Amino acid sequence: MRTHRTDNRRNPPATATAGSHRLRRASVLALGIAVASIALAETAPVHAGTEADAIATLVGRLGLDRYKATIKGLTQFGDRRQGTDRNRAAVDWIEAQLKGYGCTNTARIRYEYVASAPRAPSGPAPAAAPAAAQGGARYRGTRAATGVNTDAMLQPYERLRALNAQPPTDGIREEVYCTKVGKTHPEEMYIVGAHMDGHGWGEAANDDGSGTALVMELARVFAAADVTTERSIRFVLWNNEETGLNGARAYVEQRAALQGKEDPAGSGRYPEPRWLGMIQHDMMMFDHGMPHADGTVAKEQRAEADVNIEFQQLAKQSDAAQRLAWAFYAANEAYATEYPASVGPHMTNTDSTPFMDLVPAISLRENERGREIGGGWDPHWHQPTDVYATFSDADFRLGLNAAQTSLGAIARLTGAFLTSLKFLPAARDKIHV
Numbered sequence: 001m002r003t004h005r006t007d008n009r010r011n012p013p014a015t016a017t018a019g020s021h022r023l024r025r026a027s028v029l030a031l032g033i034a035v036a037s038i039a040l041a042e043t044a045p046v047h048a049g050t051e052a053d054a055i056a057t058l059v060g061r062l063g064l065d066r067y068k069a070t071i072k073g074l075t076q077f078g079d080r081r082q083g084t085d086r087n088r089a090a091v092d093w094i095e096a097q098l099k100g101y102g103c104t105n106t107a108r109i110r111y112e113y114v115a116s117a118p119r120a121p122s123g124p125a126p127a128a129a130p131a132a133a134q135g136g137a138r139y140r141g142t143r144a145a146t147g148v149n150t151d152a153m154l155q156p157y158e159r160l161r162a163l164n165a166q167p168p169t170d171g172i173r174e175e176v177y178c179t180k181v182g183k184t185h186p187e188e189m190y191i192v193g194a195h196m197d198g199h200g201w202g203e204a205a206n207d208d209g210s211g212t213a214l215v216m217e218l219a220r221v222f223a224a225a226d227v228t229t230e231r232s233i234r235f236v237l238w239n240n241e242e243t244g245l246n247g248a249r250a251y252v253e254q255r256a257a258l259q260g261k262e263d264p265a266g267s268g269r270y271p272e273p274r275w276l277g278m279i280q281h282d283m284m285m286f287d288h289g290m291p292h293a294d295g296t297v298a299k300e301q302r303a304e305a306d307v308n309i310e311f312q313q314l315a316k317q318s319d320a321a322q323r324l325a326w327a328f329y330a331a332n333e334a335y336a337t338e339y340p341a342s343v344g345p346h347m348t349n350t351d352s353t354p355f356m357d358l359v360p361a362i363s364l365r366e367n368e369r370g371r372e373i374g375g376g377w378d379p380h381w382h383q384p385t386d387v388y389a390t391f392s393d394a395d396f397r398l399g400l401n402a403a404q405t406s407l408g409a410i411a412r413l414t415g416a417f418l419t420s421l422k423f424l425p426a427a428r429d430k431i432h433v
């Protein structure tokens, strides 16, 4: 990845230079003005705050190679379709990675999934507007066809056809999470999620290997022994997103009532800290622009690619969710090395949906879900071409920038601190992101 100095910290390091410039200029002015200038210089911050240093250091612990390697690791289980052995093997593998990172308190949610059960809506009904798209959005410009591929023979690689051959069966499902326990407020947490299941006869590399790897990478960084946070963070890899957000719904059903309860009493342990926010990551890499008139999409990542942060304007927690979205936007400005962010009000069809009336909930994506992904902007969506080899480094870097955005935002929101920095103040000048 490209690196550069962090000149965008909360208190820019240019302060000392500005102060000495003020002093030089003051020497040729009247005494009274000079005194005022010195006072101004002395009250200005001398160096960047340690909290900002810690966050920049944490963001610098993300890397393109690691992010790609984790996505690659997930693709060894093919499309990881729910209700199959390859899905269960992927859950086991994810749990082993989390433990290996030091996020050792892994746990699982168990629930039953029956394919014939009625499917709950995945967001607000489309508005009665011209060209209404899901989530309250409105289609614009050229659209291309979307859908879920169910034809094995459209997968040209025989190895993948064989890997994805087992069909799902109804039954018990599991999904795994681990938790960074807050030092001063273990009873409160942010939930950081992505769904590990996919479909369409590919490798679910982008949908949603890209989000799953992002959440795993954040778990790795926050689990490091020298990182503390004031509040807790739970890293969840949902199952059954593709069948209607069933894994996230099961979590809400089973655990909403447990929030903030100390168990056992007096232990200082909170199996379900009170939810402060839910942040979902779903399809992070491909922003090649609007389809052309013939329905094809550009081969290269567009120069204007961005991280789309969405909240749902019709959610009961809409106002607080919007504030959360802007906090992520600000973290992108501070910590993302390359791609900017934008904020929109039409979050939909995502594991944040079951949370959105209970707690501020947002989603991060490669594009807006309703208008753009729904309009056919990602031709690999649920298709046999959603394989690791489809994506370029420019694509992977969009996912990495989303990771930098979320890591920076979550670190700020939970009061992350790096204990090793206390003893290495000089390290401030060597920080790269």
Ligand SMILES: [Zn+2]
Pocket (backbone or CB within 6 Å): 207, 242, 382
């Ligand atoms: Zn999907």
